[in-house]
Amino acid sequence: MSEVKLTQYSHGAGCGCKIAPSVLTDILKSNITPIHDEKLIVGNSSRDDAAVYDMGDGTAIISTTDFFMPIVDDAFTFGKIAATNAISDIYAMGGQPLLAIAILGWPVEKLSPEVASQVMDGGRQACKEAGIVLAGGHSIDSPEPIFGLAVTGRVDLDKLKRNDTATKGCKLYLTKPLGVGILSTAQKKGLLKEEHATIAPELMSQLNKLGQILAPVEGITAMTDVTGFSLIGHLSEMCEGSGLSAHLNFAKIPKLAMLQEYIDQKCMPGGTTRNWLSYGKDVQLADEAFKNILCDPQTSGGLLIAVEPNACTQVEAILKENNIEPICFGELLEQDEKLIYVE
Numbered sequence: 001m002s003e004v005k006l007t008q009y010s011h012g013a014g015c016g017c018k019i020a021p022s023v024l025t026d027i028l029k030s031n032i033t034p035i036h037d038e039k040l041i042v043g044n045s046s047r048d049d050a051a052v053y054d055m056g057d058g059t060a061i062i063s064t065t066d067f068f069m070p071i072v073d074d075a076f077t078f079g080k081i082a083a084t085n086a087i088s089d090i091y092a093m094g095g096q097p098l099l100a101i102a103i104l105g106w107p108v109e110k111l112s113p114e115v116a117s118q119v120m121d122g123g124r125q126a127c128k129e130a131g132i133v134l135a136g137g138h139s140i141d142s143p144e145p146i147f148g149l150a151v152t153g154r155v156d157l158d159k160l161k162r163n164d165t166a167t168k169g170c171k172l173y174l175t176k177p178l179g180v181g182i183l184s185t186a187q188k189k190g191l192l193k194e195e196h197a198t199i200a201p202e203l204m205s206q207l208n209k210l211g212q213i214l215a216p217v218e219g220i221t222a223m224t225d226v227t228g229f230s231l232i233g234h235l236s237e238m239c240e241g242s243g244l245s246a247h248l249n250f251a252k253i254p255k256l257a258m259l260q261e262y263i264d265q266k267c268m269p270g271g272t273t274r275n276w277l278s279y280g281k282d283v284q285l286a287d288e289a290f291k292n293i294l295c296d297p298q299t300s301g302g303l304l305i306a307v308e309p310n311a312c313t314q315v316e317a318i319l320k321e322n323n324i325e326p327i328c329f330g331e332l333l334e335q336d337e338k339l340i341y342v343e
Contacts, residue, residue, distance in 0.1 A: 004073070004075065004111065004115050005073040006070035006072070006073050006074070006075060006078055006111075006115075006145055007070050007071070007072065007073050007187070007188050008073075009070065009107060009110060009111065009144055009145055010069035010070050010144045010145060037053075039053055039054040039055075039056070040052070040053055040054075041053065041054050041060060041157075041160070042093075042162060047163070047237050047241075050062045050063060050064035050089045050090065050092075050093055050095075050153075051063045051064070052093065052155070052160065054157065055154075058156060058157055058158075059154055059155065059156055059157060060154065060155050060157055060160060061152065061153070061154055062089075062090050062093055062095045062152070062153040062154065062155055063150075063151075063152055063153075064086065064089035064090060064150070064151050064153075065086065065103065065148065065149065065150040065151070066082075066085055066086035066088075066089060066148050066149065066227075067082060067086070067103045067105075067146055067147060067148020067149070068082060068085075068146065068147075068148060068299070069144050069145060069146055070145055071184050071204070071299050072184070072187070072200075072201050072204075073187075074201075075115045075116075075118035075119045075122065076118045076119070076121055076122040076125075077122060077201050077205070078119055078122060078145075078147065079118065079119035079120060079121060079122025079123040079124075079125075079126075079147055080122035080123065080125050080126045080205050081122075081126075081201065081204040081205055081299065081300055082119075082122075082123065082147045082148050082149070083100070083122065083123035083124075083125075083126035083127060083134075083147075083148070083149050084126045084204065084205055084206070084207055084300045085148075085204070085227065085299060085300035086100070086148050086149035086150075086151050087100070087126065087127070087130050087132075087149065087151055087207060087208075088207070088208045088211075088225045088227075088300060089151065089225065090151055090153035090211075091207070091208040091209060091210070091211030091212055091225075091303070092161070092208060092211050092223055092224050092225040092303060093153075093155060093160060093161050093162070093211070093223070094155055094159045094160055094161040094211055094212060094214065094215030094223065095153040095154060095155035095160075095211075095212065095215070096153055096154055096155065096212055097130050097131070097132045097151055097152075097153045098132060098152050098153055098154060099132050099133055099134075099135045099151075099152055100123075100127050100132055100133070100134050100135065100149040100150065100151045100152075101134075101135060101136050101137050101138070101149065101150040101151075102120065102123060102134055102136070102137025102138070102139075102147070102148075102149060103137060103138060103146070103147065103148045103149065103150065104116065104119070104120070104137060104138070104139040104140075104146065104147055105139070105140050105141075105142030105144070105145065105146030105147075106139060106140075106141065106142060106145055106146075107141070107142060107143055107144060107145060108141050111145060116145075119145070119147050120134075120147075123147065123149065126205070126207070127149075129207055130207055130209070132151075134149075155215070156215075159215040159216055160215075161211070161214075161215060161220060161222065161223035162222060162223075162241075163222055163223070163224035163234070163237055163238050163241060164222065164237070164238065164240075164241025164242055165221055165222050165241075165242060166221045166222035166238055166239075166241075166242040166244060166306035166332050167221045167242070167244075167306075167308065167332070168244060168332060168333060168334060169308065169309055169331070169332065169333070170221055170222070170306040170307055170308055170309075170331070170332045171306070171307050171308075171309060171312055171328045171330070171331055171332075172235075172246065172248070172304065172305070172306060172307075172328065172329055172330040172331065172332065173304075173305045173307060173315065173316075173319065173326065173327065173328060173329070174226065174231070174253070174254050174302050174303070174304055174305070174327075174329065175208070175210055175302035175303045175305070175319070175324050176203055176206070176226075176254070176298075176301055176302025176303075177203070177254040177255050177256050177302075178226075178231060178253065178254065178255045178256070178259075178293050178294070178296055178298065178301075179200075179255050179256035179259045179293060179296060180200040180203055180204055180256075180296075180298055180299055180300075180301070181230075181268075181269045181271065181272065181296040181297045181298060181299070182256075182259050182262050182263065182267050182268060182269070182292075182293075182296055183196060183199060183200040183256065183259075183262065183267075184200055184269070184299070185262075185267045185268060185269045186262045186265070186267040187200075189265075189267060191262065191265055191267060192262075193258075196258055199256065203300075204299050204300040205300070206300075208225060208302065208303055210303060210318075210319075210322055210324070211223065211225075211303055213318060213322070214303075214305065214315065214318060217307075217311055217314060217315060217318070218311070219307055219308040219310060219311020219312075219314065219315070220305055220306065220307055220308075220311065220315065221306050221307070221308060222238055222242060222305075222306040223303055223304065223305050223306070224237070224238060224303070224304050225301055225302065225303055225304070226298045226301035226302055226303075226304050227297070227298050227299065227300070227301050228271060228297040228298070228299070229275055229278075229279075229297070230271070230272070230275045230279075230294060230295045230296055230297055230298065231253070231294050231295075231296075231298075231304070232275060232276075232279050232280075232283055232291070232294045232295050232340060233275050233278065233279050233295075234304055235304060235339075235340060236279045236282055236283070236339050236340060238304065238306065239332070239335070239339040239340065240282075240339060242306075242332070243335050244332045244333065244334065244335050245332070245333055245334065245335045245336040245338060245339055245340065245341065246330050246331070246332055246333075246339065246340045246341070247330055247331050247332075247333055247341045247343070248329055248330035248340065248341065248342045248343070249329055249330060249342075249343055250286070250287070250290050250294075250342050250343065252327055252328070252329035252330075253293075253294075253329045253330075254302075254325075254327060254329070255293055259292075259293060263289075263292050263293075268292055268296070269296070269297055271295075271296075271297035272291070272292060272295045272296055272297065273295075275295040275297060276291050276295045279295070280295075282338055282339040282340060283338060283339065283340045283341075283342070284338045284340070284341045284342070285342050286342060286343045290342055294342065306332060312328065
């Protein structure tokens with residue numbers, strides 16, 4: 001393990017580095033008419049987790065990339081979290097990862113190659129746990145450390161899960177608790193208690209293999225992973241794409257137990273405000289304080305799953321088998337004035 005504290009070398013952390021959704025919309029505007037390819041099943045239009053390309057034999061290729069700056073101080077752990085986060089996009093669409101290519105930016109005048117090697121080893125470990133090879137990559141000299149992967153996967157078309165295909169009446173489940181952005185900010189401020197130090201890194205290092213296990217369940221009508229745009233952001237995209245509104249019970253939303261003490265110390269990442277400014281107009285909260293957790297940018301967060309009522313028993317059994325408490329925290333109903341209502 002490295003003694004260098006990597007978070008000192010970056011202005012942001014993990015998926016909290018993401019460009020604000022409202023700004024990203026402007027960036028993605030183009031005067032170039034794109035090529036139309038009928039085999040491209042999922043592209044930019046739905047802001048899904050990855051691109052999906054029909055191979056014409058009942059299967060599809062899934063292609064994604066994700067990278068960011070350090071969210072933890074330890075180099076190996078940073079590499080593992082960044083790789084886990086990138087691979088998650090394949091699992092979130094019900095796919096099987098096949099191989100990965102590394103993306104590395106390194107401040108060679110500030111940090112030694114040995115530290116970069118530890119980051120790479122963390123990435124290799126995540127790939128090993130996913131059963132894939134880290135097959136190559138590209139590196140540059142950059143002002144801040146950056147690491148991530150481009151990942152290729154495959155999926156049977158009848159098992160493909162999208163973020164914009166949810167149906168009315170579906171129940172909502174989440175496979176990891178919210179709050180890693182708050183804990184990571186507390187760490188960066190030097191306020192994180194020792195007994196809480198391993199909670200976020202352990203959560204962020206957990207692969208979302210469950211997505212591949214859930215893929216055959218026909219009653220799962222939509223699935224995505226919750227990352228930098230927060231639960232509110234990713235659920236908004238699901239609702240908008242599916243033409244529905246979500247009604248949530250805040251008390252039932254999976255969240256880490258110790259968050260309020262860090263919220264009281266103003267340990268909210270900058271991404272929380274950016275997420276609210278981008279999505280808040282479509283959200284009605286019973287209590288404004290809810291947004292500190294609901295808009296918390298997650299790094300390598302859990303899967304957000306929309307499940308038809310007749311499949312809930314099956315899905316809950318799978319969650320239990322994988323040591324996840326199956327808590328239904330919301331429901332999708334007809335689209336109303338707002339996309340999300342939280343009581």
